[in-house]
Amino acid sequence: MSEPRRITSADVARRAGVSRATVSYVLNATPGQSISPATRDRVLAAAAGLGYAPSAAARTLRTGRSEVVLCLLPDWPIGNEVGNLLGNLSTALAREGFTFVAHPGSRQDRPIADIWKTITPAAVLSFTDFSDDETEAMRAAGVALVVALLGRAGRHGRELELPQQLIGRRQAEHLTGAGHARLGYAYPDDPRLQIFAEPRLAGVRSAAPRRPVVRTVALDAAQAAAAVRRWRADGVTGICAYNDEVALAVLAGARRLGPVPGDLAVIGVDDIPAARLAVPSLTTVTTDQRTLAAHLATTVVAAVSGRTAPVLPTADLVRVVVRESA
């Protein structure tokens, strides 16, 4: 039982009766090469017949770049929506010939350099900022595109910033449209979520008639009740919650103070399954992850191939799902 030797481009060349260079040109459809259709077909047939697949490692070694797009996941638990986005992104990038992989785990575990050095990706995406040194190092190592989807203002990238703002804006618009003049914002307890919370809050601010009253709400009914009590004292009647879980906490808190929905409207984000099962069922906003993912994919592909990126179509990107809570 001998090791079944790998099929290389040399095998294809031999079988097609041409040189390895020709094989490479044909299979990569290299522009500026004149190869007769007959030869082309012979090579293609030989490759197909042998089941040839180029060695990714050799190609990466030679070109200095793989066809992999690496996404560094944040160290906080990713929810269903992010998972959904990654799936759509993977599909969209696959159509463009890229392989999408995600690396979970905090940056504390391991310097991120260790990770991209073992992958040699064409592009690296991250939810949070890179340091200047990191960005520089990746660029130097041949990574074509480095994008922080969210992060400090004034930086390149931040492709998720606008959609996140849109989320807050829609929440505020919905409550304002329902007659709530004084809004509150239920900020998440976990500091790691700040990077998502800030743009969402900014969106709420941009659409609220008056400055919303921000309070941190832990995922705990008793603590949430305290926040609700103070909001009521402030004259707040509508709450935009960071996400559905925080919204459920607000509702749980309100319930401790009396019947719900009562006089307090609450709107969440994500439309998790529990949202429609809650009492009252939760009004929330959802993002069209497929469109967003497609845009992200196009942006990556454009950048890697040196073209300019398109503009994100924001119409209908974020939709309100109206239920009982607001």
Next chain:
Amino acid sequence: MSEPRRITSADVARRAGVSRATVSYVLNATPGQSISPATRDRVLAAAAGLGYAPSAAARTLRTGRSEVVLCLLPDWPIGNEVGNLLGNLSTALAREGFTFVAHPGSRQDRPIADIWKTITPAAVLSFTDFSDDETEAMRAAGVALVVALLGRAGRHGRELELPQQLIGRRQAEHLTGAGHARLGYAYPDDPRLQIFAEPRLAGVRSAAPRRPVVRTVALDAAQAAAAVRRWRADGVTGICAYNDEVALAVLAGARRLGPVPGDLAVIGVDDIPAARLAVPSLTTVTTDQRTLAAHLATTVVAAVSGRTAPVLPTADLVRVVVRESA
């Protein structure tokens, strides 16, 4: 502004005044080579001074295998718990020198061969089964370990089977211990979840005094209400739900028929944030993902290096979180 050339082992060799072979031997601590401490230190110092990092691509090309462990994610939305498991797995494998990456996206998008061929992983993990051809192809291509975490009986792997069974067992034990003689099982609506649901249900069966009454429950209060009505007619008083979301649906359904918890006990799985915020708050079971991930990591490392894998410590792996619903 010239391209900052990559630092190679030749640079290190030059700086240390030795051959490239020596550099390789020192840096890899190759056994069976005798190199004087002085030379060793010079090489190490040179490598550190230059900030040398070996080219993963070249190493992969030469050895035929990378230090990457690839996990193929299922096409159904991965929840928080799976995300958590992946994070822990990543951390655990990092300690062993492996880089963990996950590939989201359904197998329909793209043959899985495309994926592992571009990564050349040391091991491939998947939640679902591989076909025999796929397994064979990967083996032939040098993937040291191929594991389906769940799947058809009688196959190798299935490292998650036991923990999943344990989940069901604990649920049943809890309800039985509370005096419920007749149990129901709330099966998920999504057929893609079957692969998790089956071992969980098997666990429930193994611990229930009588055969549990299985009913599919969609994430919808009205449909769940119908299921609850029939369970009641069957004399069922305790429901083991596939997960917390299904459990919330059961509670929502029960609420349509009268006050809850009333006479129906419900226990979920996962302890999602919404579980403690629900009314009544949801009793559920959680898995110690850190322990599980550590075991998985050890198994992978053992297999890749040809050692034998340890046994999963099942004591305390799954814990019941007691709240109001059961």
Next chain:
DNA sequence: CTGTTAGCGCATTCAC
């Protein structure tokens, strides 16, 4: 013992 030479793994691409 210490360390070197030389060839390999595989695809890409320049110069002819």
Next chain:
DNA sequence: GTGAATGCGCTAACAG
């Protein structure tokens, strides 16, 4: 259309 160099690290064989 082709020959040959190139990217980088590993390792068997071998010389002091």
